[in-house]
Amino acid sequence: MAHIHIEDLSFSYPGANKRCLDSVSVTIEKGEYVLLCGQSGSGKTTLLRHLKSCLAPHGEKQGAILLDGAPLEQLSLREQAAKIGFVMQNPDDQIVTDKVWHELSFGLESLGCDQKTMRLRVAEMASYFGIQDWFHREVSQLSGGQKQLLNLAAIMAMQPEILILDEPTSQLDPLAASDFLSTLRKINTELGTTIFITEHRLEDIYPAADKVLVMDSGRIIAQGEPGEVSQVLWKENHPMFAALPTPVRAFYASGAEGKCPLTVREGRSWLSRAFQNHPPHTLSPAGEETVSEASPALTLRECWYRYEKDSPDILKGVSLSVPQGSLFAVVGANGAGKSTMLKAICQICKPYRGKVELFGVPAHKQKRLFSGCVAMLPQDPKSLFVKATAQEELAEMNTDTVQQERVAALCEISHLLHRHPWDLSGGEQQRLALAKVLLTNPRLLLLDEPTKGLDPFFKIQFAAILQKLKDSGVTILMVSHDVEFCAEYADLTGMFFDGQIITVNTPRAFFSQNSFYTTAANRMSRCVFQGAVTAEDVVSLYKQNQEG
């Protein structure tokens, strides 16, 4: 008998004329690892929330959800709480209590467990998840990755049979995200928990899933094993194809035959096999990247900074020069000081040694730093929203309606101006925040992790906006974890490590000389090609070599 059986489920929100879920039928077996993917707003979250009565949205619903053959509604709230675990997107807001140990026991307390059982289950979970080192800590001292792991552990303490996760890693950095996903994988293989998850970043999770469902406007348009689903998406030329892992995209786009590679390892062996008998004649992608000779928009010289007198230095002699009109990307690990560097440029943190020059003038001498010179888009776009509509948000920055319209058109938010900022999707919020920032007419735009939590389609749209800005002469400095994004769109890339910028180079040269800190396309193709850093590079090289 199927573990979860969704039968012809349709749902529409009150007052909406369009169905949010349209005859969805899904069968999930016990212990399966099921990935649900689709564009933002395709109804993924609505579907997941229907699997737990207390979270299900209100509206018109048809069809049935069966758990072990019995309708879900027949289970009491308490049984549902124990059997079905639900992890949400925001690591911070899900946490209820102030201490780690209390959070772990919260679910058990709610279920009315006795002391002895609680003690054992909490101890078990803390050891299984490696939490014992921070068991007594305050929740507020944890990192985002630790918080999300705690949320997962707190739910696993209730020993659920099914684990439902709604984009659990979208707010985490890549390292924490892959940690989280591997823990999830461990839970699935070792404990046999059924997992139903939605994700944007498919690179890691896609090959690991037993079954993939693709949703589009409330319908399931493809389901099956990862290999089958990618073939369907390619044949239908579906926009979701762009979100698939690099090896899959490269394989289909090159028109190769055979079994589709899903992981970097499979991608490598596909390429090695393809060029086994006739080694490639063209090794590197055409088109030399040139370093801009323009005068620098921003120069940092030996900047040193620490937050408190006795605390360690965060910036240890950062030197950096960003040419005018370029998109400069800084990559590096979490907590390395990248964001502090941006603050130092904004003069929010004033370096105690070293120089910050903007367009040839020392930053502290710039009289009107934030009007017409520099502006920063923060990591969380929501932290810029203070008004009730998008229109008012723009008006707060600049009362000139012509300017507002120009920026709204540039950021593609003209149709959203009457909406409340909080009701917009993640990508739309990002663009509204960018519009607000652009109304200060910055010549140097600073971006802090702009692609965090964005789905691949919004990323492409966002990159197009950045290109337009560059064309109009704006210089952009971006710090990011997203190597794929940097490789594709940046003009120059720098590596931040230990309070310094270690190397600066064009993305192609930068990523092809790194062996770990590089794109999946590069890791996959370096056995045959040199300097291929994007899926497109691999495809064009493959085609050139096959033809010739």
Added chain:
Amino acid sequence: MKHDAFSKYHPLVSFLFFALTIVFGVVIQHPAYLLAGVLSGGIYLSLLIGKKVFRWLTALIPLFLLVSLVNPLLNHRGSTVLCYVFSNPYTLEALLHGMVTGSIFVIMMLWFACYSQVLTSDKFICLFGRLIPTLSLLLVMVLRLIPSFMRKTSQLTGARKCIGKSGDAVSFRGKVASGMTILSALTDHALEGSITTADSMRSRGYGSGKRTSFQIYRFTPRDFILIAIIAALTSGILAFGGNAATYTPAVEIDRVGVGLICYCALCFIPIILQIKEAVQWRISISRI
């Protein structure tokens, strides 16, 4: 906080200890007892927070001096006149009484400082959570929200600074307006967050029936013994007496006896425990 032996006892023991030392500290005005209170509280605080104790002293000493010197200005009783201030007598007795009141303040502050180090919020909730379960959960959630609000506020102000909307407007009106903007944005964030928190609570079975509460602190025989000792010392202090003292109009102080010994033993419990543990540690190390 530094390593501390007394903090490892059950919260009930710590609570009882602080309740007694604070009550005795406020009630007893005998100079020997006051001295014992100041010494024990001060030493214990320095064991708990180390060098930071000097920051406390710089606040407490002026407080003590202020209370001592001001009291004779308001209280003119007493027979030994030292001088006249504003044609009112400034008496030795009133000065002594002021010093006693000052010491009581100091003792109270010291013990409360220790209390806040030892009885952390989770210990407090462990003690009173069972009496009022809903309220204690509310308290826990509030305690969690405070740091998260602080962080959100600095995140919001930081983000606004970087687009030139900083709070350091020159005019008072500008400052108020910018503060209100932040506050209203903070409310939006809080409401949005609380929806997620509520979902997370319901999805983990909150409100699905009877709740229990997880006790991380266990009551052991060790705790029982210490409570017995505290009870014995308390009855000793009450039974032997010898702690009365009046200052105005004339100074009359009881002769000290066994009562003082009991009081000292009580106040120095955390320090004695700390020494005992240090000695035990040394011995166990030297045996290796």
